[in-house]
Amino acid sequence: MLQSASCGFGYLALQGLCAQTSHAESAANSPDAELKRGLAQQAPSLKATAKRVIFLCMSGGPAQLDTFDYKPQVGKKKHPGSVFRFRRHGDCGMPISELLPETARHADKLCVVNGMHADTGIHAQSFLQLHTGERLRKRPSLGAWINYGLGTENQNLPGFISLNTSKSSIYSSAFLPSIYNGTPIGVNGENMSAATINNVASNHLPGSSKRRQLDFVQSMNRRHLDRRPGDDKLESVIQSMELGYRMQASAPDLLDLSGETQATLDAYRVGKKLSIGTCRPTDFGRQCxxxxxxAEAGVRFIEVNHGGWDQHKNHRRDLAANCETIDAPIAALLEDLQQRGLLxxxxxxxxxxxGRPGLTPDDGKDETGHNANGFTFWLAGxxxxxxxxxxxxxxxGRRAVDGKVHFRDLHATILHALGLPANDLTFWHQGRDHRLTGPDGGQVVKGLFV
Known part of the structure; x- marks a missing residue:
């Protein structure tokens, strides 16, 4: 994209060139027309129960037996299980670990899935499968598929945002048009209070001149596209430039928390220090x-990332620290969404x-491994x-034996909740149709729905 006067065009020369763009061409190839093709909100083909998704991604493998999958210790020789106490919570009597007291207050909002299973206990492969359905090859992520299927509710914002992300594979659109790519905010542990959407801020021209500048550049881009019909990558760049312009007015305000009440900031623990493991403030509350x-502004898919769950040694201490980090912010998010009518x-x-295998309470060991054969997710709203x-x-707690749910089934269920036919949402690439749920497809877990 053309930038300021210092990048080759004088300011007056740029204004003159922009003014030469014909009105007829501008109307026929308007930014709105370009945007409508790729980003406009699409009506779901099925009855939807949800409009948007917030994925609270705990990378590293949370220990299900110490959080939501209660296994009582019985017999003279106690078998592996949780070394933490559980209590029943809510009218439903759901057992939840003492490590998550704030989340436990919302037990009656949770739908806990204790029969999850995946194909491998290798971090990188299973993490990729969780996000894309594939273990090895680069494929579009869940958020990109949803963005592709439904578009964005807010034309001034991306349809897919990934907060505190570390791997581009988890927000990549891969072979889908790049307009469906996720927008990362805060990369590789960046301080979230300073994180922003890159390359959006622009003060080199007044607002009206920036609009004329973009119209001029886009007119050249569209002429270029006319000579290359069917060039999806070029068309996506054109759409992305228009979205970038629109984001300048909306995105900075959404990242600014100064308008939130102190009570809200306290509820989310924004800037609060942990009592376990570190004296450094956590960014997780800010992310939530x-x-x-x-979500309130209409972003379709938001991923909130929290790492550090790959705790082999010092399991008790590190798990307690992780749970303290996420507990109050997640509880605040659940309550906030409900109060605002968004849940x-x-x-x-x-x-x-x-997930992870349990510890044997009597042997004093404090290290765990990986367990992909049986673990826990929960859903809400x-x-x-x-x-x-x-x-x-x-x-x-080592193997799912009843109500088994594979990642393919989880993906199918999420798509179904959004009104998308899980196994029919496809994209033609390299001679065949591809889908998130893979060649074998996924089963919608209808027992999770009201």
């Missing part, structure tokens, strides 16, 4: 509050790439059952 703000049509999804536990693992 930003997720609420983006009904916002689907929250919590989980990681797999968006038409899901409330105060409900679906599926179970065996008595040791």
């Amino acid at each position: 509050l930003l997720a609420r703000r983006f 009904e049509d916002t689907l929250l999804v919590w989980g990681g790439e797999f 968006g038409g899901m059952k409330r105060g409900h536990v679906h599926g179970r693992t065996d008595e040791l």
Whole structure:
């Protein structure tokens, strides 16, 4: 994109060139017309129970037996299980670990899935499968597929935002048009209070001149496209430039929390220090509050990332620190969404790439491994059952044995909640149709819905 006068055009010369763009050409190839083709909101083909998704991604493998999958210790020789106490919460009597007291207050909002399973216990492969349905090849992520299927509710914002992200694969559109790519905010542990959407701020020209500048550049881009019909990448760039211009007016305000009340900031623990493991303030509460703000503004898919769950040694200490980090902010998010009338049509999804085997309380060991054969996710809002536990693992919590849900089935269920036919949402690439749920397809877990 052309930039300021210092980049080759004088300011007056740029104005003159922009003015030469014909009115007829501008109308025929208007930014609105370009945007309508790729980003406009699409009506779901099925009855939807949710309009948007907030994915609370716990990378590293949360220990399900120490959080939501209670296994009582029985017999003279106690088998592996949780070394933390559980209590029953809410009218539903859901067992939740002592490590998550704030989340436990919302037990009657949760739909816990204890029968999750995946194909591998290797972090990178399972994490990729969780996001894209594939373990090895680069494929579009869940958020990109949803953006492709439904468009964005707010034409001035991306349809897919990933907060505190570390891997581009989790927000990539891959072979889908790049306009459906996720927008990362805060990369590789960047301080979220300073994180922003890159390359959006622009003060080199007055607002009216920036609009004329973009119209002029886009007119040249569209002439270029006319000579290359069917060039999806070029068309996506044109759409992205228009979206970038529109974002200048909306995105900075959404990232600014100064208008939030102190009570709200305190509820989300924004800037608060942890009592366990570190004296450094956590950014997770800020992420959750930003997720609420983006959801309220019409962003279709928001991913909130929290790493550090790959705790092999010092399991008790590190798990307690992680749970303290996420507990109050997630509880605040649930309560905030409900108070604002957003929980009904916002689907929250919590989980990681797999789980962990339990500890044996009597042997004093404090290290765990990986377990992809049985672990826990939970969902809330968006038409899901409330105060409900679906599926179970065996008595040791090692393997899903009832109500089994694979990542393909989770993807199918999320798409179905949004009114998208899970196994019919396809894109033609390299000679065949591709879909998020893979060649075998996924099963919608209808037992999760109200």
